Amino acid sequence: MASFSFPKDIQSSLPLPAAKLPDGTNMFQWKGIMLSPQLLQAAITADKHFSARSTDIFVASYPKCGTTWLKSLIFSIINQHSLNQEKESPNPLLSTSPHDLIHNLELEVYSMDPIPDITGIPSPRLFSTHHSYGSLPESLKHCGCQIVYITRNPRDSIVSFWHFTKKFSYHGLEYLSFEETFERFCEGALPFGPFFEHVLQYLKASKEMPEKVMFLTYEEMIADTKGVVKRVTAFLGRPVEEEVEKIVEMCSFEKLSNLEVNKSEENTSKRRYPNNVFFRKGAVGDWMNHFTPEMIERLDHITQQKLQGSGFEFRFD
Template sequence: MSTLDPSFSQHLQEDELTPDQYGDFISSLPTTGFLSQYRGFWFPTKFMQGVLSLRKHFQAHDTDILMMTPPKVGTTWLKAILFAILNRKHHLDLQKHPLLTNNPHILVPYLDLHLYNKKEVPDLTTYPSPRLFSAHLPYTLLPTSVKNSKCKIVYLYRNPKDTFVSLWHFLEKIGMTTDSFEETFDKFCQGVSNFGPYWDHVLSYWNESLEKSQRILCLRYEELKEQPTTHLKRIAEFLGCPFSSEEETKGMINDISRLCSFDYLSKLEVNKSGTTHNMKNESLFRRGEVGDWVNYLTPQMSEKLDNIFKEKFHGTGLKF
């Protein structure tokens, strides 16, 4: 028997929910395909419990570093970069670096997709300070403890056309869509996509970063790929652990850039075989190329996305 009446579930505060009511609350949400709509965004239904538990229970530390991204904007790559920068003094020998034997998603765990989805209140006491976690939540839905803390947030976004193409390939590969390419595109344009609308997700962090530049760093995938060493220095300074002149002289920035490059990571055996969080590691790496969308989107599709994002980002200063 249902423990939660769907007629009033939308009005029930999530912090009032007991664990045995999560299922009823989630089942009462609007759905389409594999997605459920919650507070204006679309989430994979199978991760909704993690989203609710994270928002209810996560207690941020002022020293935390949170990596936030929409899906398929270079998340795996940025996880490797942040881990390597933060832990560089502990792993001076790059021939024995943890990234050589661990998928980046193991080293920088998801709060929403894994830790809180696996257990309502996971034990986070074993993570050394500064704790480094990731999530796909938009800024508006972050736990209150995050917004009220001094923790730092690194956010990555990408050209929406490449983001969509990468998302489509990923969803098809892991069996999380039954829609055609054209149907998925139309939904993306309507804002119906994993953790979308994409434009609202990006704007939620972009707008906050304008007021809180000391706490939120927004990075663009294309710029990071074009000038990795410049942005690695920028990231390290933002995190409060800038590269010393000695480290620069020894070529550490270039070494980390090469270690974390898409080409290098994708060829490692650990990322070509095995699974992470029930996903094949090989599905986490596709091409990573800038402008690959031209091979998939028609001129009409391209123009449609251009018009949508021109309207959504008008006056924000945000460009692709």
């Protein structure tokens, strides 16, 4: 990874390196977020060339905050005709990873590939992103498309991210101890960090443009999945009152995690990691098995400082 070189047309747009990953790869701060070279190249390319439509729908999140679950829900809501699990019309979620049904703009669509032709994708096009609101492609922010954002309490986010990086090779992050991952999270020196600024930007956008940006938390989805699904369908203008039960059941952690496609160690798309890395516990409160009292005190102090005046609080149970 450290030997990566940017194409000539990208080099003039490069910021100065801001940090290093464990394998020596430079991390760059771009529009307020931290990106590896490959992700920076994809971000710059998407910023220049992605042409958003008003009918596009985006799933937005900081990594490991409920992305997989929200993707499956959004896909099911938009593709109600595919809910029938009969042989003649099987639900694609039964045989396809949610990440292969809604592709990530920077990790897949624009990462390390020539500029893709995505103009032929019928509307509504479904994409996902880990970018902060401020670092989204300009056309996306101004086209009037809809964004559903999900966040998660920072304690569980750190734990989930650390376990995720233990399962595959990604820029040397698998060599980080939990303590080192915690430090980098607090410093905002993980890919797509800093976390709290990420959350606050989407929270602000959801208050200013409630018809365009919806703000959700993983914890409220756990507590009231049916209620959240109904809210999302109303936000997207896709009422599915009679299908809510089917959607909730099909997209449950128990259902998705036990499907063969999601237990597979194979990589079924352009992603660099296998399908099974996306499912571990799907629970709230696993941080209690990893955090020391000192870690809780430090992160709580940072959380209170960052969220002061926002009117938003995380739930930790």
